Amino acid sequence: MKTVFVSELKPFLDAVAKQMELYVPKETGGHYVYRKYDPSAAEPPVLNNIRICATVKEFLFPMCELAAVFPDPAEPLQVKPFAVFGLKDCDLRSIEILDKVFQEEDFQDPLYIERRRNMFIISSDCWEPAKNCFCNMLDGRPFAEKGFDLNISKVRDGFIIEAGSQKGEYFIGEHSRLFNEVPQNLLSERDKNRARTQKQLEQNNAEFKLDRSIKEIVENSQDSEAFDVEAKGCVECQACTRICPTCHCFYLYDTKQQDYFTKMKMWDSCMRQAYAEIAGGENPRKVLGDRVKHRLMHKFVYFLDRYGIDMCVGCGRCIDTCAGGMDTRTLLKKLNEELKSKKEAKAAK
Amino acid sequence: MTENPYQPINGEIADIIDESPTIKTFVVVPEKPFGFKTGQFVELTLPGEGEAPFTPSSSPAQIDKMDITIMKAGRITGLLHECKTGQRVGIRGPYGNGYPIDDFASREVYIVGGGVGLAPIRSLFLTLVDRIKDFKSVTCRFGAKTPDDFIYKNTLFGAWQKINGVNMKLTVDNANGGWKGNVGVVTTILSADDVDIKNSVAVVCGPPIMMKFTTFKLLEFGFKPKDIYLSMEKNMSCGIGKCGHCMIGKYYVCKDGPVFTYEQIKQYPNIWD
Numbered sequence: 194m195k196t197v198f199v200s201e202l203k204p205f206l207d208a209v210a211k212q213m214e215l216y217v218p219k220e221t222g223g224h225y226v227y228r229k230y231d232p233s234a235a236e237p238p239v240l241n242n243i244r245i246c247a248t249v250k251e252f253l254f255p256m257c258e259l260a261a262v263f264p265d266p267a268e269p270l271q272v273k274p275f276a277v278f279g280l281k282d283c284d285l286r287s288i289e290i291l292d293k294v295f296q297e298e299d300f301q302d303p304l305y306i307e308r309r310r311n312m313f314i315i316s317s318d319c320w321e322p323a324k325n326c327f328c329n330m331l332d333g334r335p336f337a338e339k340g341f342d343l344n345i346s347k348v349r350d351g352f353i354i355e356a357g358s359q360k361g362e363y364f365i366g367e368h369s370r371l372f373n374e375v376p377q378n379l380l381s382e383r384d385k386n387r388a389r390t391q392k393q394l395e396q397n398n399a400e401f402k403l404d405r406s407i408k409e410i411v412e413n414s415q416d417s418e419a420f421d422v423e424a425k426g427c428v429e430c431q432a433c434t435r436i437c438p439t440c441h442c443f444y445l446y447d448t449k450q451q452d453y454f455t456k457m458k459m460w461d462s463c464m465r466q467a468y469a470e471i472a473g474g475e476n477p478r479k480v481l482g483d484r485v486k487h488r489l490m491h492k493f494v495y496f497l498d499r500y501g502i503d504m505c506v507g508c509g510r511c512i513d514t515c516a517g518g519m520d521t522r523t524l525l526k527k528l529n530e531e532l533k534s535k536k537e538a539k540a541a542k
Numbered sequence: 543m544t545e546n547p548y549q550p551i552n553g554e555i556a557d558i559i560d561e562s563p564t565i566k567t568f569v570v571v572p573e574k575p576f577g578f579k580t581g582q583f584v585e586l587t588l589p590g591e592g593e594a595p596f597t598p599s600s601s602p603a604q605i606d607k608m609d610i611t612i613m614k615a616g617r618i619t620g621l622l623h624e625c626k627t628g629q630r631v632g633i634r635g636p637y638g639n640g641y642p643i644d645d646f647a648s649r650e651v652y653i654v655g656g657g658v659g660l661a662p663i664r665s666l667f668l669t670l671v672d673r674i675k676d677f678k679s680v681t682c683r684f685g686a687k688t689p690d691d692f693i694y695k696n697t698l699f700g701a702w703q704k705i706n707g708v709n710m711k712l713t714v715d716n717a718n719g720g721w722k723g724n725v726g727v728v729t730t731i732l733s734a735d736d737v738d739i740k741n742s743v744a745v746v747c748g749p750p751i752m753m754k755f756t757t758f759k760l761l762e763f764g765f766k767p768k769d770i771y772l773s774m775e776k777n778m779s780c781g782i783g784k785c786g787h788c789m790i791g792k793y794y795v796c797k798d799g800p801v802f803t804y805e806q807i808k809q810y811p812n813i814w815d
Contacts, residue, residue, distance in 0.1 A: 260548035263589070263632055269546070300782035300797075303546050415811065442786040444779055445548065449590030454632075456548055456587070461785065469787055471777050472594065472616025475750050477790070477812040486811075487789070495792035 195365045197372035198379065200351040202240060206278065207232045208368050213274040213313060216252070218245050225279070240347060241279045242320035244508055248438035249284045252277055253291060253308045260304065260445060260458040270304050276313035283328050283508040285316055285340035287438035293500040294441055304458070313360060317345040318387060322394040325509030327522050330398055330407070333507050335390040346383045353383055401522040403529045407503070411493040413535075414528040420489070421482030423524050426517030429481065431462035433511040433519070434488070439504050442468075463488055489524070547782050550587045550632025551576070556607060558627055561693035562686075565658055566623060567599065567611040572633055575605040579640030580669040581662060581773065581801050585781050586610060587632030588625070594618040595637075595778040597800070599661040599694075601668035611661035611693060637781035638800050641666050641745065641771065650678045650737040654756045656685045656728050656748025660693050662773050663747050667702070674707045681737050682710040685728030685752070689714055689721045709736075729755050734763040747773040754814040757804055767805035774800050774807070 199205050209215050215230040218241040225245040230238070252275070259267070288309075295305035319326075319335035328334065337344050342361035346353040353375055356362040365372060403410060414420075434440040444461040447454060461468065464484050470476040478484045496504035505521070512520045553576075557569035570586070578584070580602050587593040594616075600609035614623045643666075651670060655663040663684075670680050682702075686692040692699075692712070703710050713724040713731045724731050728748070744765055746756050753772060760770050776788035776795040783797030791810035793799060807813050 261546060261550065263550055263587075264552045264630070266546070266549055294784055300547050300784070302784065441784065444785060444787070445593065447587060447590055447592045454587075454589040456550070456593075458548065461787070463786055469777050469789075471775060472619055473749070473775075475775075475815050477776075477815045479815070483812065490791070491786075491789070495789070498792045 194356040195362055196355045196375055197365055198351055198353055198375045202238050204371050206238050209276050213276050215276045218279040240317055243323040244281045245279055249280055250438050253305055257459040261456040263454055270307045272307050272311045274311045278315040280316040281319055282334055282337040283506040285337050286506040290439045290504055314341045315343045316341040319390050322397055325512035327398050327509055328507035329394045331503055331505055331507040335394055336387045348379045348382050401526050404533055407493045408497055410528050410532055411489055413532050417528055417531055419527050420486040423519055424482040424485045426519055428516050430516055431464045432514040434462040434464055436510045436514045550634045553631045553633045555625055555627055555629040562691045565613045565693050567609050569607055570610055571607045577605045578602050578636035580665045581640035582636035582638045584633050584635035588621055591621055592618050597662035599664040613658040637796050641801055646743050647676045650742040651680045652737045652742050652744045653682045654746045656752040659748030664694055671705055680708045683731050685713045687715045688718050729759045732759050739764045743769045745771045750814045767808055768803050770804040772802050774802055
């Protein structure tokens with residue numbers, strides 16, 4: 194695939210924005226949010242060094258959307274092409290996870306598919322890991338090698354732009370006057386930067402090193418009390434599931450309009466007490482600790498069994514956001530230690 | 543163009559039958575023929591109010607209308623109970639796996655049902671009876687709180703009892719009026735001699751507590767977990783294995799179920815709650 198160089202981001206982003214709506218990161222209050230790109234804005238575009246606070250799922254699976262109209266069906270959803278700039282490898286992996294759910298063959302979600310088809314993905318390398326990033330524990334990396342249309346790597350005096358799809362390749366070809374050849378040695382500089390971030394990530398998470406695969410640990414923790422203990426800090430705000438780029442629970446609700454009815458699709462949270470309750474009042478997960486456990490099981494065991502990948506990318510947003518100070522890494526480490534002592538006790542017998 | 547799985551088809555409630563003080567059967571006529579496999583379920587929408595999952599209680603051979611038997615248990619079912627004939631409804635589905643009837647062939651089918659759990663069972667029963675020669679026998683053990691609480695009373699107390707190849711026993715938790723049958727929960731009319739267990743499959747549908755103790759009783763009789771088929775009632779919402787509400791372990795009840803063998807789900811916590 195084509196790899197090119199630019200010394201400034203602005204002309205490149207202006208070119209993208211000419212073709213489609215473009216969303217870029219904006220720094221605010223110590224983290225990044227998305228804003229619509231304005232080519233005439235005074236401040237220069239920023240390249241986020243870490244993941245943006247909001248998740249990419251909001252572009253593909255909005256918090257609330259119209260799912261159906263009846264008695265007479267509405268026209269199918271049509272989305273104009275749009276681009277998102279500043280996604281990280283963890284975001285791309287979260288798209289891979291959502292793709293499995295919403296694009297699987299037997300039941301496809303036309304709303305998701307329409308948005309996905311029209312999204313132009315511009316990712317970038319992480320310059321430094323955030324303190325709660327733990328993608329390395331889930332085979333992730335601070336840079337993307339697939340899943341993007343274009344990827345940006347910051348280097349000395351500029352940026353390396355790499356195409357990762359036909360769409361990306363075409364964009365570079367179409368705008369060749371904007372791009373230069375990658376100066377010598379810059380590719381090796383990129384590799385060095387990547388290795389440095391990777392190393393820092395590993396150092397940050399060294400204390401959470403596990404002895405077994407996360408699946409094995411979680412699967413064998415069905416009887417652990419750690420979930421109830423961990424749940425003690427939880428205030429049931431559901432922020433972890435909202436901010437999670439891979440959580441995709443939703444509920445359907447109906448509304449009445451003037452002369453028609455709608456079915457809406459809205460985010461839901463498995464951490465909500467009545468989430469699994471049925472009309473008769475039965476509820477398999479009345480207890481908060483059971484909900485914490487189910488969420489972890491879903492992420493690291495059930496999803497893996499069904500789709501072959503973990504449903505967590507280690508972005509650490511849930512840790513950033515938790516009002517109760519819950520940390521997935523600490524919980525995994527605790528379960529790891531419990532399982533270790535269980536195994537040791539068994540071996541000693 | 544991808545079909546929209548959230549789009550209901552239009553239908554109308556053509557008739558309403560009072561079954562018990564808390565249960566009614568709604569005869570729903572969809573705007574176009576609607577096929578399903580026995581044991582599969584549909585999402586029934588009350589326009590503007592919401593939708594809920596129900597397993598049709600009619601035979602799948604009938605595709606121009608379907609019976610949906612509903613117990614008043616929550617908000618939507620309460621509103622449905624107030625509906626009159628002519629009410630417009632939406633139908634999505636059918637969803638889920640249904641009963642694997644072909645796997646039951648040449649075996650004895652042992653059906654244990656309770657309360658409104660007889661709704662899916664009625665559909666299954668009618669399907670089995672249609673090809674009764676394919677099965678060694680059909681043995682039914684049904685229970686209700688009181689004689690009044692039995693649904694499908696006319697056929698249950700009459701025609702169904704006389705079908706060749708069908709053996710049926712009923713029980714009530716509390717007798718009243720002229721009830722001459724057994725009094726006790728449904729497990730009190732189960733016996734290890736009812737069927738040849740090695741060549742039988744059991745089908746259980748009813749309230750969670752009844753399903754739990756029936757399953758334990760069947761295991762005690764020597765049924766293998768893989769031969770006990772359970773219709774699981776969970777909070778199915780999307781119907782297509784995505785929204786997550788109905789999960790039992792790795793399974794989506796709406797897509798992988800609602801019929802599971804006990805073998806499939808026994809390892810997961812709180813399946814009866």
